[in-house]
Amino acid sequence: xxxxxxxxxxxxxxxxxxxxxxxxxxxxxxxxxxxxxxxxxxxxxxxxxxxxxxxxxxxxxxxxxxxxxxxxxxxxxxxxxxxxxxxxxxxxxxxxxxxxxxxxxxxxxxxxxxxxxxxxxxxxxxxxxxxxxxxxxxxxxxxxxxxxxxxxxxxxxxxxxxxxxxxxxxxxxxxxxxxxxxxxxxxxxxxxxxxxxxxxxxxxxxxxxxxxxxxxxxxxxxxxxxxxxxxxxxxxxxxxxxxxxxxxxxxxxxxxxxxxxxxxxxxxxxxxxxxxxxxxxxxxx
Numbered sequence: 291x292x293x294x295x296x297x298x299x300x301x302x303x304x305x306x307x308x309x310x311x312x313x314x315x316x317x318x319x320x321x322x323x324x325x326x327x328x329x330x331x332x333x334x335x336x337x338x339x340x341x342x343x344x345x346x347x348x349x350x351x352x353x354x355x356x357x358x359x360x361x362x363x364x365x366x367x368x369x370x371x372x373x374x375x376x377x378x379x380x381x382x383x384x385x386x387x388x389x390x391x392x393x394x395x396x397x398x399x400x401x402x403x404x405x406x407x408x409x410x411x412x413x414x415x416x417x418x419x420x421x422x423x424x425x426x427x428x429x430x431x432x433x434x435x436x437x438x439x440x441x442x443x444x445x446x447x448x449x450x451x452x453x454x455x456x457x458x459x460x461x462x463x464x465x466x467x468x469x470x471x472x473x474x475x476x477x478x479x480x481x482x483x484x485x486x487x488x489x490x491x492x493x494x495x496x497x498x499x500x501x502x503x504x505x506x507x508x509x510x511x512x513x514x515x516x517x518x519x520x521x522x523x524x525x526x527x528x529x530x531x532x533x534x535x536x537x538x539x540x541x542x543x544x545x546x547x548x549x550x551x552x553x554x555x556x557x558x559x560x561x562x563x564x565x566x567x568x569x570x571x572x573x574x575x
Contacts, residue, residue: 318382318390319345319363323502327357328371351377353400360505365389367407370505372493375400380417401433403494403505406447421470424450429507433491440470441491445507451475464511465495481513488515 315332321343328339331350337343345351345361351371353359359371364384371377376398383392390409396417406414406428416423419438428447434440442451444466452458454472461468467484469476478484488495495515498506509515 315346315348316382316384317344317346318379318384319361319367321345321359322362323358323360323505325353325356325358325373325500327354327373328352328359345379347379347382349379351375351379358500360502362504363390363393363407365393365407365409367393367409368403368405368505369395370403370494370501372401372403375402377402397432397434399434401431401491401493403429403431403501403507405429405505405507418470420454420472422452426450431492431494435491438472441467441487442470443467443488443492443495443512445509445511465509465513485513485515488512 321328321339321341324339324341324343329336329352330339330343330345331337331352332346332348339351339359345363351359353371353373353375355373357371357373359369361369361371363369363382365388367390369377377400378396378398380396381392381394382390385391388408390413392415393409393413394415394417398419404416404425406425411424411426411428414423414425416425418432418434418440420434421440423432423442426448428444428449430442430444430447430449432440432442440451442449442461444461445464448460448462450458450460451468451470453470453475457473457475459468459475465484465488467478467487469487478487494501495509495512498509
């Protein structure tokens with residue numbers, strides 16, 4: 291009888307703890323536009339999202355093949371969750387000034403657009419199965435492929451992307467494209483490869499018709515994929531975690547910086563085995 295009482299008490303206490311955690315989950319954003327086929331799962335409960343639905347810490351957002359979410363957060367950060375995508379709102383801690391002291395999200399698969407808001411850039415922590423990303427006033431799209439590859443295209447500002455083995459790159463400039471595996475960061479060898487990546491993996495570069503005005507960017511910078519106008523040269527510098535980047539060195543040496551306009555006949559490691567239309571980005575150590 292005593293054992294039974296303890297068991298019941300334990301179940302009751304667990305229920306209270308779950309209820310308390312669920313009840314205190316902080317609302318951090320709101321759905322501003324939706325294509326039906328999107329859900330949020332939290333505390334073991336899944337709900338169908340609708341226009342103006344709240345987004346809270348701990349929510350796992352999922353879309354099916356027809357679903358899409360446009361979300362604005364309290365700090366004015368905006369995220370698009372594309373079709374067949376999953377995004378975990380891991381930990382967004384808000385301050386009293388409508389800014390975040392921590393903004394951690396984890397993209398598990400699919401296609402996304404990220405537009406930074408009012409929060410300090412150092413608080414943003416974006417993760418995928420193969421990479422982590424930090425930002426410096428940024429607009430970018432990223433996609434996670436079937437092999438868990440992370441592909442990124444930066445439109446403005448700067449993104450610092452790191453692999454699981456601590457290889458990092460700072461990407462800046464108009465329509466810079468990189469691909470990250472668990473061990474390497476790769477660059478398109480030429481414009482044809484870059485354009486193929488943009489067409490196949492970044493639907494919001496090809497067309498922004500499905501997006502509200504506040505979620506659109508200047509895709510004209512993506513050359514023929516936009517309006518065949520390139521307005522700014524892409525730059526890239528590679529570093530290890532904890533080391534300072536050297537963008538000027540990347541700009542002075544096209545091979546070292548891995549410009550998307552390079553011919554790709556040689557890469558900076560002195561070999562040509564990267565394959566698949568990519569140059570392997572060199573480490574600056």
